[in-house]
Amino acid sequence: MAVTYPVNATFRPRPPWFGGHLQTVRDRIARPRYPLPAAETLMVAVSDGDRLAVQVHRPKRRPRGPVVALIHGLGGSAESDYVRASACGLLAAGFAVARVDLRGAGRSGETSAGLYHAGRTDDLRAVLRRLADEAATVAPVGFSLGGNLTLKLLGEPLGGIPVVAGAAISAPLDLALGTEHLSKVTFGAYERYLIAKMRRDATRPGSAVTAEERARVARVGGILDFDNAITAPRNGWRDAAEYYALNSAIGFLATITVPTLIIHAMDDPMIPAAPYRTADWDPLPTVTPELTAHGGHAGFHGPPGVNGKSDPAAAEIGYTTFPAHRGRGIATEVVGALMDWARSEHDVRRFILSIAPGNAPSLAIARKLGFTQTGEQWDDEDGLELVFELEW
Numbered sequence: 001m002a003v004t005y006p007v008n009a010t011f012r013p014r015p016p017w018f019g020g021h022l023q024t025v026r027d028r029i030a031r032p033r034y035p036l037p038a039a040e041t042l043m044v045a046v047s048d049g050d051r052l053a054v055q056v057h058r059p060k061r062r063p064r065g066p067v068v069a070l071i072h073g074l075g076g077s078a079e080s081d082y083v084r085a086s087a088c089g090l091l092a093a094g095f096a097v098a099r100v101d102l103r104g105a106g107r108s109g110e111t112s113a114g115l116y117h118a119g120r121t122d123d124l125r126a127v128l129r130r131l132a133d134e135a136a137t138v139a140p141v142g143f144s145l146g147g148n149l150t151l152k153l154l155g156e157p158l159g160g161i162p163v164v165a166g167a168a169i170s171a172p173l174d175l176a177l178g179t180e181h182l183s184k185v186t187f188g189a190y191e192r193y194l195i196a197k198m199r200r201d202a203t204r205p206g207s208a209v210t211a212e213e214r215a216r217v218a219r220v221g222g223i224l225d226f227d228n229a230i231t232a233p234r235n236g237w238r239d240a241a242e243y244y245a246l247n248s249a250i251g252f253l254a255t256i257t258v259p260t261l262i263i264h265a266m267d268d269p270m271i272p273a274a275p276y277r278t279a280d281w282d283p284l285p286t287v288t289p290e291l292t293a294h295g296g297h298a299g300f301h302g303p304p305g306v307n308g309k310s311d312p313a314a315a316e317i318g319y320t321t322f323p324a325h326r327g328r329g330i331a332t333e334v335v336g337a338l339m340d341w342a343r344s345e346h347d348v349r350r351f352i353l354s355i356a357p358g359n360a361p362s363l364a365i366a367r368k369l370g371f372t373q374t375g376e377q378w379d380d381e382d383g384l385e386l387v388f389e390l391e392w
Contacts, residue, residue: 006277007266011292014301020267021186023296027081033316034084035352035387037091037375039099043111044130046103046123048208050112053078054127055099057091060374064094066137066164069127073144073170073298074118074223075197077106082143082169082298092314092350096135100127102146104201113208115201117231118145118175119247121153128161137164143298144271147171147262148249154260155252167261168249170268170298173275175244179223181272190270191222198226250275253284260287265295314350314389315342332365339369339392349392354385 013019017026039055046052055078056067068090070083077083078099087097101108102116103123116123128138138161142150147168154166172178182191202209202217209217209230216229227240237243266273281289292300317338321331342348353371355362363386366373371388 006281006289007291007293009290009292011265011295011300012302013294017299017301018294020265020269020294020296020299023265023267023294023299023301024269026296026299026301027085032081032085033352033354033377034081034088035316035354035375035377035385035389036084036087037387041107042098042130044127046112046126048114050103050114051108052103052123052127053101053107053111054130055107056131057087057097057099059091059094059096061094063096063135066139066162067096067098067131067135069098069100069124069131069138069140071100071124071140071142071146071150072102072105073142073146075194075201076143076146077101079106080143086141086143088314098127098131100124102149104204104207109201109204110206113206115207115209115230115234116149117235117243117247118148118172119152119243121149121156124149124153125159125161128163129159132162137162139163139165139167141167141169142171143169144171148173148175148247151249151256151260151262152247152252154258155249155255158257163258165259165261166256167263169263170271171249171262171264172271173248173250173253173279174272175248176241177272177275179227179240179244182270183222183224185269188222195220195223195226198223202226202230250279253279253287256284256286258286262287262289263292263300264289265292265297265300267294268297270297314352315348316352316354326361331361332368335365336369339390343392351390351392353388355388356382357384357386 017023037057039057042054044052044054070086072080072083078101083099087099090097103112104115131138140150148171150166151168199217203214220226220229224240227243232239232243264276317335319331339351353366366388371390373386374389375387377385377387
């Protein structure tokens with residue numbers, strides 16, 4: 001059945017990634033790279049002696065607008081593909097970006113003993129306050145569970161923090177309904193994927209989870225079990241139902257005072273569409289819902305330059321030359337021709353090369369074509385790579 005109400009925005013999927021499931025898992029299959037310039041790591045103190053790692057990237061030119069803080073979802077980190085992809089796009093648009101690892105996740109797992117949850121807004125306030133020490137304004141953008149966290153924060157008193165806007169992508173507006181949905185959709189496959197990551201984070205070295213709690217973690221069968229066994233009792237709630245009721249974003253939308261964008265695809269297989277269908281958006285003057293028929297969960301993979309309203313997407317170029325044909329300038333001609341084609345056919349104007357430091361021929365190609373080194377990255381297969389970019 002075609003999705004109609006309440007769709008109010010358009011999105012064109014990129015072939016062959018049609019349907020909510022393929023949009024959701026595309027990056028796990030295609031394994032794209034989202035190279036970022038070197039970051040400054042800030043350590044932000046929160047309660048109980050924990051510290052959060054926040055990686056701040058700045059654009060090549062003077063930043064525009066607020067520093068954008070990107071907050072990952074359940075089982076994710078600042079290295080999640082959707083976080084890195086968003087950081088690339090925001091940097092290209094001229095914004096400074098801060099990638100946040102929540103308590104117990106990613107790099108913060110090494111400097112904190114506690115665990116994050118969907119309502120731990122004190123941590124996010126501490127991050128935004130720290131970022132505001134160096135910038136005039138800040139804007140949080142959250143994904144999935146991080147989207148719920150962001151909306152809850154925006155609906156609470158901001159305590160003088162200069163938050164000028166916010167956004168949530170693929171957020172579970174109703175935590176109880178979202179948890180129930182995950183236990184049923186695709187026979188629980190998405191839930192099993194997430195609970196494995198939740199177990200990993202909860203039992204990491206240095207976690208404050210006790211031996212008895214670790215035994216509970218090993219026995220939980222799903223997210224509801226985990227929240228009943230760990231999240232609720234560790235945070236003073238009677239059970240998971242109370243945790244969900246007090247922290248669901250749907251209860252905070254009416255008190256949001258800054259411009260807030262909510263992006264959600266109605267074919268998201270991980271988040272139920274019902275809260276988006278039944279929400280009364282009209283009395284929320286500061287909230288703008290952009291609801292699309294397609295896009296999956298934190299997916300929205302579209303053709304280069306088709307869905308964006310400003311800069312077209314970047315394209316990373318990969319190539320190889322057989323030994324018998326090396327040293328004749330063929331690779332340089334081919335890469336140049338690929339860029340000409342991408343620009344003329346798809347209006348792609350930013351190109352990326354990732355090259356091993358010892359690959360002298362490819363480094364020479366990058367120089368000949370006018371690429372500039374903008375950073376470094378670590379590839380699990382190839383090791384250290386230098387990142388080069390060229391904008392036309």
